[in-house]
Amino acid sequence: MALNALGREIPESIGDMKLSPFRGAFATAPEGNAIAPKIRSHNPGKVKLLASISEAIDKVGLKSGMNISFHHHLRNGDFVVEMVLEEIAKKGIKNIGMRHSSVFTRHTEALTEHIKNGVVTSFEGNLNGPLGKYVSENPGQRPVVIRTHGARTLDLERGNMHIDVAFLAASAADNAGNCNGVLGESKFGPMGFAFADSWYAERVVIITDNLQPYPCTPISIPEHRADYVVAVDKIGDPKGIATGTMEITTDPTRLKMAGEVIDIMERLGLVSNGLAFQAGAGGMSLAVVKFLGDRMRERRVVGSFAVGGITGYCVDMLHDGTIRKLLNAQAFDISAIDSLREDPDHVEISHYHFGNPHSRSCVTHHLDACFLGATEVDVDFNVNVNTHSNAHLLHGSGGHPDAAAGSNVTFIMSPIFRKTNPIIRDSVTTVTTPGETVDVLVTDRGVAVNPRRKDLLEKLAGMDMVPIEELRDMAYEQTGPPMELEYTDKFVGVIKYRDGTVTDVVRHVKPEEYE
Amino acid sequence: MALNALGREIPESIGDMKLSPFRGAFATAPEGNAIAPKIRSHNPGKVKLLASISEAIDKVGLKSGMNISFHHHLRNGDFVVEMVLEEIAKKGIKNIGMRHSSVFTRHTEALTEHIKNGVVTSFEGNLNGPLGKYVSENPGQRPVVIRTHGARTLDLERGNMHIDVAFLAASAADNAGNCNGVLGESKFGPMGFAFADSWYAERVVIITDNLQPYPCTPISIPEHRADYVVAVDKIGDPKGIATGTMEITTDPTRLKMAGEVIDIMERLGLVSNGLAFQAGAGGMSLAVVKFLGDRMRERRVVGSFAVGGITGYCVDMLHDGTIRKLLNAQAFDISAIDSLREDPDHVEISHYHFGNPHSRSCVTHHLDACFLGATEVDVDFNVNVNTHSNAHLLHGSGGHPDAAAGSNVTFIMSPIFRKTNPIIRDSVTTVTTPGETVDVLVTDRGVAVNPRRKDLLEKLAGMDMVPIEELRDMAYEQTGPPMELEYTDKFVGVIKYRDGTVTDVVRHVKPEEYE
16 A cells, blocks of 8 residues: 555555555656557458447457447447447357446446346446446456546557457448548537547447438548448437537526636636636536626636537627537537537547647647536545546546646536435545645535635635635534445455546545445 | 569669568558647737748747658649748758659759758659659659659658658638638639648648738638748749649640540540549649540539549539539649639638548548549550650659559540650550559550450440550660660659558669650
8 A cells, every 4th residue: 555645545456456656746757658459451452330238249250358448428328339239248258347428327227237148248438327336235356447538548558458359339420431420310429538539449330320422521530540341220329429409407596606717717717718628517517608608798808719519609709709610529418419510619638639748739738727516525636537536436526637637727517415414524435536636615505715826815805705614514414424334354445546546545445334 | 672563673772761662553552540640729919910021930940850841732833842941941941851742844943053052852753844853863862752742642641751840821710829821812723632731730830921810711721730930932933833724735645645635534434424523733633634524524524533634624524504513633734723712612621631541431432533644655555754765753653553552444645756856655664553543545546445444345345445565566666675774872862652561662763764
């Protein structure tokens, strides 16, 4: 065990997995060269279009013990994870490592079954709530590895995460594998997560329900990255992929908090020409983006770009000239998908481009502000988005740490408690985002500014602020102190920071602790 | 010395350069994995925009003995090669290897000077006529390595050509290096050649005369591939970059030959829906494309795509619906540049995508037909485009072998003799494109079909054809047999086929042979 820079105990290794402790948000530099897959060749007339997923599994030589990947742009409408795993299971292949970007609630039943049957024995990638709960209560031999969006591309590039076969859904593709996500009934927007898989996986299978004549354009992933193409009936359910325009919060307290974020931005001089921000989904983030757009219009300010999960609110800003560009690695609604296809100033980017710190530069490092949520925040401004206070691993890290590290001002919005659980507390259950990258905490009981940011404190002088410790005290007054957890010696998860180091581990809670 | 599959004597090595003899158009498979540059990191606030090329040379640590690269999309209007070499020379750096895609006539004087001063001591990349003549008469220690467009990307990918620093011109870029070639006064179209350099060079410097606010879009090369950005006054002279619409041939014999190509295509059933062809520049290729467009319109045929050097004739076909898509790795005129920016069905591709056979697939392998020229053709249908009959290395290979190998039907158009020189002959001076990939030879004295293509001969039964040997005899009747050349033991050039093997070497002609 070694203490990392956050004071968390990190084992040197868990099984065959070596862990490198977090040393500071920008303290760990990369070493060595990128890895790359075996070079393949082909002759004219090579047939890449296969009749079924089963045939693709045979052709790529998928065997027990190999790792496979999926992107999650089809979100809760995705059929591909289930279809592929079903075929793998039918063939008697076992001990598969999932190296997906994320899975959703709809995958819970199938994945739980495949875990029980030994088809899937390890996960590196984000889990959804119900599957996270299952894994938290029934940890496998190998902990789940959770990475930020940036870290996933970085660990792929340097070979710390290996993918044997990437099964990549496309809403339009040709018989050679040129493909995109913006055309067809199952359109889902940019292929942001899939780029790194297409670069670093040994084998790439494109799965589409919309086979186009060659060449299919626009080309997100080009044919020279694709080994095979499979046309299926349906890659997903449009209702689960993009749900129209997401709903803005209607809760008055949350609307007030969103408004406070905008007021603070204005005091900080951020509501000015050239503003770059990270948008987000979720009711409160949507409210911030909407209010920000309104305030920018009022002040006749033109922003430079928005990035992140793009929604219709960002598209509205693009259309009325309130923002010059949208950089889209992930679309959250139909408006974002259609605008990506139609608007020249709305462009697709990879998650490597989005947030990889071990690159020559990335988009999040150009941000003025980002607006993020939390499951917990501690008095050192460390943020948890991975576990709930019962140490259940219920969420991925997403781009949270990537945006926080890159933004000049990182806003966290959170109530001070939820039900009987204090959210602002002495110590978060799990550190996702280090406090050194978090600047302004907006809660339902006041605003706290990270004392490291003397520049912000100066600019905000005169505004009502509270020390974060007071917010914690108010929370504890309502709920009592956080529940104490007792752990077994098993590990449920490893939380990898954007540079590949470990901010925290998620331990297995003693069964009697569960309600 | 070993004989390659074309009967050419290829040394096992020349100096430190090992040569692998050509074994057949698709006989050599790749081995091993791709190489990749050292991983670099950055923090937010990293300043990539430098004040001058001189500063960029210092920052990337360019030293004597290193290799640098340039793309040639600015063509004969390019200022960048000269600007960079001048700064290198000023710093006293010597023994630089040029690893450019091509240089043009305008670079001759400066490059000759840098050769004489020892600043530049080796070339891997295409040379233009005047510089080729100089190097042919004054071979360096190391022969010039000529590669096809596909081979250049393949040898970069597997580390057979190393670039320390790529200096990549962009007609629009932001201060982080996101850039393109379609905006600004020096617009040149796609960045086709530059992609592989941006992936595999150790260091990448973007040079622009059109600095845009971040983020510059469309993004051809993303910031995560760019180490530094330099803004200069002018990267090129628009008059030399794109010369408006190129001139179609007015020579009646050549127009007749172009018409014959179309007639043969029709007999072969190629003028039908879904036709895919490679366009080209040069008066006769332009005529073929124009006539083909006319014939397709007459027959109400809609082609699938055109690729290659894109010109206004292809753009016209796109605009009137005669072809569905244009895949553009290189633009030859303003119309092609503007259409690439404006037309959604006209998309940029890399030269890796264009023609790398050691990939999972490439565009040229989907071609039905291509229309190519020749400096010589021999009775085995081998084609020379590199040297003239005096063995002067005057031209690169371009995409000629890539298109020929990929196309179902490869047309070569050539007169049987030029001045006193037989063009159809027993043996080409230099093999660029192997005869096994060449199908139909259209000359001013008749059409010859490669006897290997029994299928074509059958379809063309009834049409006037001549054995290629008769075309040779007719040529010799007019000019006498080819001049005999006497060589020294020096090597001027190595001609690398698209799979990295050597089709031929260019030997140094005894000085008294020159006129």
